[in-house]
Amino acid sequence: MILRSLVFATLLAATPTLALAQSFPVTLEHAWGETTIDTEPKRIVTWGWGNEDAVIALGVTPVGIPFHAYGGGEDGIKPWIEEALAKVEGEKPTVLANGSEPAFEQIAALEPDLILAVFSGITEEQYALFSAIAPTVAYSGDAWSTPWQDVTTTIGKALGKADEAEALVAETTAWLEGEVAxxxxxxxxxxxxxxxxxxxxxxxxxxxxxxxxxxxxxxxxxxxxxxxxxxxxxxxxxxxxxxxxxxxxxxxxxxxxxxxxxxxxxxxxxxxxxxxxxxxxxxxxxxxxxxxxxxxxxxxxxxxxxxxxxxxxxxxxxxxxxx
The missing domain is CATH 3.40.50.1980 (Nitrogenase molybdenum iron protein domain)
Known part of the structure; x- marks a missing residue:
């Protein structure tokens, strides 16, 4: 566990904090169409798997994240997310109600300005309900199959942190390849x-x-x-x-x-x-x-x-x- 924490801290520290500002609006294509994000999002809700991971790794704290019964323990928060959030000041995310169906009313009450389901299996009907609350970015290609690299870079574009996301993917990939070698x-x-x-x-x-x-x-x-x-x-x-x-x-x-x-x-x-x-x-x-x-x-x-x-x-x- 000590080794994990050291690697975790080292790679997060290596993430660049300075980059050219990304302009808005930005339009992202996905399985259910395309979504335009007019301004830099401030209140982000995630749904699916691993979406909040990319948001947090890019230095942003979501206002709402799903309850993960698998690997999340009693509080529904996976340990690597707990470690990352422990280093962040300010309000922690609301953990959404545990269930296979999105808690739409709870999500709406959080007043998000962006919903990210880049790695997920949301249906077209669910996408429409999410979009009635806030601009929503769904998965590309097949459900539950988006590679972690694409999840990271897509979310980076949505947050106005495209350069940081590309750098984070490159650094993480280099580390993985070095370890495998x-x-x-x-x-x-x-x-x-x-x-x-x-x-x-x-x-x-x-x-x-x-x-x-x-x-x-x-x-x-x-x-x-x-x-x-x-x-x-x-x-x-x-x-x-x-x-x-x-x-x-x-x-x-x-x-x-x-x-x-x-x-x-x-x-x-x-x-x-x-x-x-x-x-x-x-x-x-x-x-x-x-x-x-x-x-x-x-x-x-x-x-x-x-x-x-x-x-x-x-x-x-x-x-x-x-x-």
């Missing part, structure tokens, strides 16, 4: 990723933001992931237990909230006999907060959670390559 075995292996879910193996498809994050770092997604995927554009798909071994790869990446649950799964015959696991290629990230930090990551959560994730990935890669 310390483990050359990671560039020599292929990987696949899945979890046991609802009576089958839920495989993360190539367009999933978690997979995009790893391939951006230079890791290779095994071709079998795409070969087994249905052509439906989903970010995950199901494989029966009988077909589990058709999912290839040198290492197998999976996520579990508790070690006991992982141990129980590993005792299943289809897991115990799965070739990547037999060969020592199990890369299991355990712990709700650890998983939340990288599944998928944000520009803020990476500083907190990547060192642990990297250790898990590198250990598995080094076992299978003998390094």
């Amino acid at each position: 310390k483990h050359p075995a990671l560039k020599e292996i292929t990987f696949a990723s899945a979890n046991d879910y609802d009576g089958s193996i839920a495989v993360y498809a190539p367009l999933d933001a978690r997979m995009k994050f790893l391939t951006d770092l230079g890791l290779t997604l095994d071709p079998s992931v795409a070969e087994n995927a249905p052509d439906d554009g989903a970010f995950y798909y199901s494989l029966s237990y009988e077909l589990f071994d058709s999912l290839k790869g040198d290492i197998f990446v999976t996520y579990y909230e508790e070690q006991s649950a992982l141990d129980e799964w590993l005792a299943k015959s289809y897991a115990a006999n799965y070739p990547p696991i037999v060969n020592g290629g199990l890369a299991a990230l355990v712990g709700t907060e650890n998983v939340a930090a990288v599944s998928p990551p944000s520009v803020l959560s990476l500083h907190w959670g990547f060192p642990t994730y990297l250790d898990v990935l590198a250990t598995a890669a080094e076992k299978v390559t003998g390094q």
Whole structure:
């Protein structure tokens, strides 16, 4: 935890505080059209996952953020956000009511002048309701698939901090690449990723933001992931237990909230006999907060959670390559 805090503080300190002012209005395109932001926003509400992370990393405190039951503890605030907000003076964000549906009345009461749902899955109807409250920026491309880099730069443009956002992405990327370079075995292996879910193996498809994050770092997604995927554009798909071994790869990446649950799964015959696991290629990230930090990551959560994730990935890669 000390290492995480030092990395977190160092990278935030490296974020430039001086840049040319961005002019308004600015117009941003997204899945549900385009949104024009006339003046620099002062009261920002976020919805979805990781949007407030980018806002806070860019030096702005939202007035409202979603309750995150996964990784957020009893107060719904993820630990890397708590650490960042502890360094900020002034009023802390209101945590919105816990629920899968947006708390529109509560959001309206906060009188936002901008709503950010850049990484989300909001429907067109929800977008219309958000837009009736304040200008709203939705996701681009497929729902729940926007890479952390695009989340950061899009939010930077919305806040009038485009240059700062680009610099933050560049600095974070350079740090990630430098850390991965310390483990050359990671560039020599292929990987696949899945979890046991609802009576089958839920495989993360190539367009999933978690997979995009790893391939951006230079890791290779095994071709079998795409070969087994249905052509439906989903970010995950199901494989029966009988077909589990058709999912290839040198290492197998999976996520579990508790070690006991992982141990129980590993005792299943289809897991115990799965070739990547037999060969020592199990890369299991355990712990709700650890998983939340990288599944998928944000520009803020990476500083907190990547060192642990990297250790898990590198250990598995080094076992299978003998390094």
